[in-house]
Amino acid sequence: MADxxxxxxxxxxAEAAIQAGCRHYxxxxxxxxxxxxxxxxxxxxxxxxxxxxxxxxIAAINMVYGVxxxxxxxxxxxxxxxxxxxxEGLSYLAGADLPALVVNCQRGGPGLGGIQPSQSDxxxxxxxxxxxxxHMIVLAPSSVQEMAQLTIKGxxxxxxxxxxxMILADGTIGQMMEPVSFDFEIKEQIEKPWATTGTxxxxxxxxxxxxxxxxxQLEVTNIERYKRYDIIKEKEAIAEEYLVxxxxxxxxAFGIAARVSKNAVNQxxxxxxxxxxxxxxxxxxxxxxxxxxxxxxxxxxxxVELSMGQMIEDxxxxxxxxxxxxxxxxVGGMIPTPDQVYQAIVEAAKKGEK
Amino acid sequence: xxxxxxxxxxxxxxxxxxxxxxNMALELKKQYERTAIAxxxxxxxxxxxxxxxxxxxxxxxxxxxxxxANTNLDAPALPQNMYxxxxxxxxxxxxxxxxxxxxxxxLGRLSPMIWEEKNYDxxxxxxxxRPLTRDIASLQEVRAExxxxxxxxxxxxxxxSNLASGTTAETVLASVDYAKExxxxxxxxxxxxxxxxxxxxxxxGKIENMFPMKLQKRPV
Numbered sequence: 001m002a003d004x005x006x007x008x009x010x011x012x013x014a015e016a017a018i019q020a021g022c023r024h025y026x027x028x029x030x031x032x033x034x035x036x037x038x039x040x041x042x043x044x045x046x047x048x049x050x051x052x053x054x055x056x057x058i059a060a061i062n063m064v065y066g067v068x069x070x071x072x073x074x075x076x077x078x079x080x081x082x083x084x085x086x087x088e089g090l091s092y093l094a095g096a097d098l099p100a101l102v103v104n105c106q107r108g109g110p111g112l113g114g115i116q117p118s119q120s121d122x123x124x125x126x127x128x129x130x131x132x133x134x135h136m137i138v139l140a141p142s143s144v145q146e147m148a149q150l151t152i153k154g155x156x157x158x159x160x161x162x163x164x165x166m167i168l169a170d171g172t173i174g175q176m177m178e179p180v181s182f183d184f185e186i187k188e189q190i191e192k193p194w195a196t197t198g199t200x201x202x203x204x205x206x207x208x209x210x211x212x213x214x215x216x217q218l219e220v221t222n223i224e225r226y227k228r229y230d231i232i233k234e235k236e237a238i239a240e241e242y243l244v245x246x247x248x249x250x251x252x253a254f255g256i257a258a259r260v261s262k263n264a265v266n267q268x269x270x271x272x273x274x275x276x277x278x279x280x281x282x283x284x285x286x287x288x289x290x291x292x293x294x295x296x297x298x299x300x301x302x303x304v305e306l307s308m309g310q311m312i313e314d315x316x317x318x319x320x321x322x323x324x325x326x327x328x329x330x331v332g333g334m335i336p337t338p339d340q341v342y343q344a345i346v347e348a349a350k351k352g353e354k
Numbered sequence: 355x356x357x358x359x360x361x362x363x364x365x366x367x368x369x370x371x372x373x374x375x376x377n378m379a380l381e382l383k384k385q386y387e388r389t390a391i392a393x394x395x396x397x398x399x400x401x402x403x404x405x406x407x408x409x410x411x412x413x414x415x416x417x418x419x420x421x422x423a424n425t426n427l428d429a430p431a432l433p434q435n436m437y438x439x440x441x442x443x444x445x446x447x448x449x450x451x452x453x454x455x456x457x458x459x460x461l462g463r464l465s466p467m468i469w470e471e472k473n474y475d476x477x478x479x480x481x482x483x484r485p486l487t488r489d490i491a492s493l494q495e496v497r498a499e500x501x502x503x504x505x506x507x508x509x510x511x512x513x514x515s516n517l518a519s520g521t522t523a524e525t526v527l528a529s530v531d532y533a534k535e536x537x538x539x540x541x542x543x544x545x546x547x548x549x550x551x552x553x554x555x556x557x558x559g560k561i562e563n564m565f566p567m568k569l570q571k572r573p574v
Binding site: 008039108113172333 | 428516
C-alpha cells in the first residue's frame, strides 16, 4: 500500500497494527472506536490472525496479558468507560512488565457521559490509571496519518521498554477521514527472552507474574522499574514546536485541540501577535524541556483542552509556575472553535500590553 | 440528473454517501418542490446528514432524520417519520442508507414497498481509495451483502473516488478504470462520477456524467 488511501482514524490504527506485525486483537465494541474492531474482524481471519470479541473489556485486557506473556504483539482498544474497566488489567500488565498496545478513543465523561469527543482521560492515561506505582507510554496523535505512525511507534516502544503504550486519541480523530500513506519503515521485532514460550528442557522456565510474596523484592522491582522510566523520560519525550522561538504567548494543546489551535495561531500571527504552539506528541513522558525552554521567553501560556483542565497541571509543573498559564476549554463532547482559541490569544496579548 | 421518486445511496461505510445525499437533495429541490432527505444510518455516530441542517432547512428540504442523531444516545435509532418515504407519494426522497450490510438492515423494512412501487434507484457508492474495497471482488462482496440485508437490488454505480482534502484532478482520473471495471463486472451502469466543485473546471470534458459536489462542513 505505497500510494495514499482514504481512512478513518480508527481504521488507520487497525491497519498500522497489522503492518507492525500484530496478529492478536481482543476487544469489546464501544462508540466511537468500534471501527478498529470492525476492521480487525474483517482482516485478521484473512491473514491468519486472531480477532476475538470478548465478553467484556475486562476479559479482553486479560487476553492481551496472556498473548503478551507468550511474546507476541497484541492490542486492545476501547473508549473512556471501557478503559476504566480495563484499568485493573493495565496495572497487572505493568506489574508483570508486559508490552501491549492499548487504544483509548476518548469520549465525554465522567460515567457513561456521551459518545462525542473528549480529552478528559488525560489524568487517567498519564498517571497510570490503575492501582500501584506505574506509567504507560502515552502517545497523542493529531491526524489520521499520525494514528498510523504512532501505532507502529507504540508497538516498538512497548517491546523495547516492556510496558504498555497507549494511543490517547479522541472520537473526532477516530471518526474523521483523511488520506494516509503506509510507506513506513518497520523495524524488525526484538527478541523476547523472557516470554513464556516453553523451555524445551533447554533453559530455566520463565515466570510472568505481578505477585511478590516478599516485600523487599517488591520494593526492588518497583525501584528498578522507575529507573527504566527515567531513561524513557530522558530519551523518548517528543513535541511539535510551531513558531515558538520568538513567541510571547505559547498555546499548549495536543491531539484534536492542537489542530484547532494551529488555525488560531496562524490567524493571530497574521494580525502580528507573536504566538506559537507546543503540541506534546508524547503525553507521558511529558515534553518538559520544550516547555522549560519556551518559559524563558514566553510571558503567557494558554492551555487548550477538551477537558476541565488536566494537561495544564503538567504545563505548570514543567515551567515551575514561572509563567502564568490559563485554560481555554470545551467539555461534554464539544470542541473549541478556532475563533474561541483566537479570542483567548487576543485577550492574552492585551494583558501582555498592560 | 433525472430522479426517480426514491433515490437510495448505499455502499461500503465511509464511501461518501452522506455528502452525495446532501448534494443530490439540493439539486433535486431545484427540479421538484416536495423534496426530502432521509438518514437511515444506524451505524455512524458522527458526521451525519444533520450536520448540514442549516443549509437543508434554508433550501426548504424536508428532513427525515432520527431525533437522536448527533446526540449522546448511542442506540440504532431510526427516524420516527421514516414511513413517509414510502407512504407519501407526493414526496421525492434521497435516502442515505447506512454503510455495509449492517447499515442496510434498516432498509429491509421499507424495501417490499419500494420494490412494489417500482419507482426507485439504488446506487452503489464506490471509492477506489477506501482500502477494503480496492478490488472488484471486495466490491462484489459488499454489493451482495447489502442487497441481502436491504432486500433490494442496486440499479447503478456512483464513482465517488476521493482522498478528502487531498483530492486532485489526478486522484479522480486514476479511478476511472476501476469504476469502468466495476460497471462491467457488477453489471450495473456507471451513472455518475462525483467531482468536488473546485476540481470541476480541470476535469470538464474528461469524464462522462460528472456530478459537481460541495463538501459538508466539518468541525476541524
